[in-house]
Amino acid sequence: MHRIGIIGGSGLYDIEGIKDVQKVEIDTPFGRPSDAFTIGKLAGREVVFLPRHGAGHTIIPTQLPFRANIYGMKKLGVEQIIAVSAVGSMKEEIRPLDIVIPDQFFDRTKARVDTFFGDGVVAHVGMADPVCAGVAEALHRATKQVGVRVHKGGTYVCMEGPQFSTRAESLVYRQLGVSVIGMTNLQEAKLAREAEICYATLALSTDYDCWHVGEEAVTVEMIIANLKKNIENAKKIIKVTIPELPKVRNCPCSTALKNAIITRPEAIPQERRKELELIIGKYLG
Numbered sequence: 001m002h003r004i005g006i007i008g009g010s011g012l013y014d015i016e017g018i019k020d021v022q023k024v025e026i027d028t029p030f031g032r033p034s035d036a037f038t039i040g041k042l043a044g045r046e047v048v049f050l051p052r053h054g055a056g057h058t059i060i061p062t063q064l065p066f067r068a069n070i071y072g073m074k075k076l077g078v079e080q081i082i083a084v085s086a087v088g089s090m091k092e093e094i095r096p097l098d099i100v101i102p103d104q105f106f107d108r109t110k111a112r113v114d115t116f117f118g119d120g121v122v123a124h125v126g127m128a129d130p131v132c133a134g135v136a137e138a139l140h141r142a143t144k145q146v147g148v149r150v151h152k153g154g155t156y157v158c159m160e161g162p163q164f165s166t167r168a169e170s171l172v173y174r175q176l177g178v179s180v181i182g183m184t185n186l187q188e189a190k191l192a193r194e195a196e197i198c199y200a201t202l203a204l205s206t207d208y209d210c211w212h213v214g215e216e217a218v219t220v221e222m223i224i225a226n227l228k229k230n231i232e233n234a235k236k237i238i239k240v241t242i243p244e245l246p247k248v249r250n251c252p253c254s255t256a257l258k259n260a261i262i263t264r265p266e267a268i269p270q271e272r273r274k275e276l277e278l279i280i281g282k283y284l285g
Helices: 066-075 133-146 167-176 185-194 220-244 270-275 277-284
Strands: 003-008 019-024 037-042 045-051 078-089 099-101 104-108 150-152 155-159 180-182 198-207
Touching: 003 066, 003 220, 037 220, 045 066, 045 220, 066 078, 066 185, 066 277, 078 133, 078 185, 078 220, 099 133, 099 220, 104 185, 133 150, 133 198, 133 220, 155 167, 155 185, 180 198, 185 198, 198 220, 270 277
Parallel strands: 003 045, 003 078, 078 198, 099 150, 104 155, 155 180
Antiparallel strands: 019 037, 037 045, 078 180, 099 198
């Protein structure tokens, strides 16, 4: 089974041409995902949608069940994830309503679990290049085809939230040279890599954070207004991207755990082995 996952707002589901839609509830060893998964067919491919913050946007970034969300995608046979996310722009040239496809992340979170491992099993996966280059390139081509202004590459700084940045923080991030700021995607990228799922972000610029002199400070009203416009563009981009993604992967993401599990198989506690069977089973023999 080879499915494509979409993580984002619930407004992404009604893409023109989607068929055979069904809802699926999943339990995981890491708790319940944010919401039910929606499965449908688009351009001949099976697509799995998940509203990151739950129906009605009820979960703050810090409390997102990241592990359950990615585990659920893995359980449903997802091999590639497109993560759609609202972001603030940290560069003058990235204007509100632009699209950014980051290729790097910078972590400023402090209260989140971002690994499937621990409690008796150790693995160290490579994160030097945290984004699947193939999925990112497909998104870039699709965005250009749709006619939306797009920036390929750049760093997404992931902050804790749920509050927006102070002006001092925003100016420091600018000095670091980051491109956009958000609150959700780094943990997803790390867990997707551990689960050997390709992952790329379609970042929807809604504002200039609070660093931009002469611009209004970011407000929820501003973000929602721009996000609605961005979501319509995102749906068009996803529709073009889906048929372009390879059905057979040959990227490093698909073997990210090979040689990464340090713990000897016989030393892994049986309970943990059972919990992680979906993810590490093929490497334990």
